[in-house]
Amino acid sequence: MQENSYCSRLEAVSRDHETIPERLAVVTGGNRGIGLEVCRHLAVQGVTVILTARNENRGKDAVESLGHGSNLSNIIFHQLDILDNDSVSSLAQHIETRYGKLDILVNNAGVGGVEVDQDGLRALNIDPNTWLSGKAANLLEHVVVQTYDGAVKCVDTNYYGCKWVTEALLPLLKQSTSGARIVNTSSLRSELKRMPNEKLRDELRNVDLWDENRMEAMLDEFLEDLKHGRLEERGWPTMLPAYSMSKMVVNLYTRILAKRHPGMRINCVHPGFVKTEINWNTGVIPPEEGARGAVKLALLPDDGPTGCYFDQTDLGVAW
Numbered sequence: 001m002q003e004n005s006y007c008s009r010l011e012a013v014s015r016d017h018e019t020i021p022e023r024l025a026v027v028t029g030g031n032r033g034i035g036l037e038v039c040r041h042l043a044v045q046g047v048t049v050i051l052t053a054r055n056e057n058r059g060k061d062a063v064e065s066l067g068h069g070s071n072l073s074n075i076i077f078h079q080l081d082i083l084d085n086d087s088v089s090s091l092a093q094h095i096e097t098r099y100g101k102l103d104i105l106v107n108n109a110g111v112g113g114v115e116v117d118q119d120g121l122r123a124l125n126i127d128p129n130t131w132l133s134g135k136a137a138n139l140l141e142h143v144v145v146q147t148y149d150g151a152v153k154c155v156d157t158n159y160y161g162c163k164w165v166t167e168a169l170l171p172l173l174k175q176s177t178s179g180a181r182i183v184n185t186s187s188l189r190s191e192l193k194r195m196p197n198e199k200l201r202d203e204l205r206n207v208d209l210w211d212e213n214r215m216e217a218m219l220d221e222f223l224e225d226l227k228h229g230r231l232e233e234r235g236w237p238t239m240l241p242a243y244s245m246s247k248m249v250v251n252l253y254t255r256i257l258a259k260r261h262p263g264m265r266i267n268c269v270h271p272g273f274v275k276t277e278i279n280w281n282t283g284v285i286p287p288e289e290g291a292r293g294a295v296k297l298a299l300l301p302d303d304g305p306t307g308c309y310f311d312q313t314d315l316g317v318a319w
């Protein structure tokens with residue numbers, strides 16, 4: 001009896017030795033677009049990747065497509081809806097039981113939070129430079145509609161979802177054996193030069209003034225002003241307002257986390273203007289290229305930057 005339990009303990013130890021990967025990553029929203037390509041590139045680099053998706057079929061199909069197309073066997077599916085508390089806890093529990101640690105978290109899942117008349121948008125034929133400069137706000141007025149519900153969804157997904165997943169996985173990232181990395185997906189829309197309210201812009205530059213409570217109070221105020229049609233009057237961004245605010249807060253959250261966990265490398269990245277569903281395929285670079293920044297930050301060396309904003313693979317200026 002004693003011998004048997006000793007043997008099974010030995011088996012468990014050696015099984016763990018064989019199966020606990022050197023580097024283990026979680027990618028949110030991994031079933032399509034940039035997230036799918038981040039999974040592919042990390043797996044090519046030898047990282048074991050947990051590709052997550054809120055829809056089980058879409059996620060499993062994505063893993064299968066990577067297995068067939070790229071012949072990668074180190075990609076595993078796990079369901080994750082970043083807005084569903086049970087789903088987030090179940091992922092954390094699974095990783096805890098199976099691996100006892102996590103090395104890389106790529107918070108990629110995101111939504112635009114606006115309603116779009118796609119034919120109308122195509123008819124406008126807006127060139128990429130006008131899109132990126134933010135000068136398209138007037139042109140878009142009739143084809144891109146920001147509803148209050150859409151704004152709430154956007155802020156919830158892009159900021160709160162990122163925060164909830166990070167908080168649930170942080171204890172596992174602290175157990176990383178190769179140095180924990182967190183990559184938060186930002187956007188050009190997060191750059192503070194796009195914030196009309198000068199006082200708030202200056203405050204947002206100073207990370208020491210902020211914590212989650214203050215950021216969340218600001219988001220509440222923003223949503224209240226949006227509900228009452230006071231965005232312009234109060235100096236909030238008017239082009240893709242909820243998306244812009246959510247990504248400004250993601251940047252701030254990244255900087256707060258980086259300060260709080262100096263041993264980890266925690267950064268945010270604008271992936272480029274990538275042709276995916278989030279921008280109704282108006283982007284100009286393919287998802288493979290859009291994934292490069294996140295992959296670089298996920299694989300940073302121990303002395304790499306932290307608390308920084310990257311524009312694709314280069315250090316950028318967002319604040």
Ligand SMILES: NC(=O)c1ccc[n+]([C@@H]2O[C@H](COP(=O)([O-])OP(=O)(O)OC[C@H]3O[C@@H](n4cnc5c(N)ncnc54)[C@H](OP(=O)(O)O)[C@@H]3O)[C@@H](O)[C@H]2O)c1
Nearest residue numbers: 029033034054081082108109110185187273274276277278
């Ligand atoms: N494309 C660009 O030009 C661009 C520029 C700047 C920043 N970004 C950012 O890049 C990231 C990826 O976007 P993308 O361009 O690849 O867009 P995408 O093709 O629309 O992909 C978005 C992904 O997020 C997932 N998602 C949304 N809500 C979710 C939730 N509650 N739980 C789990 N997953 C959820 C989607 O899942 P479903 O398939 O289930 O909907 C999908 O996998 C986003 O954070 C976006 O803001 C993109």
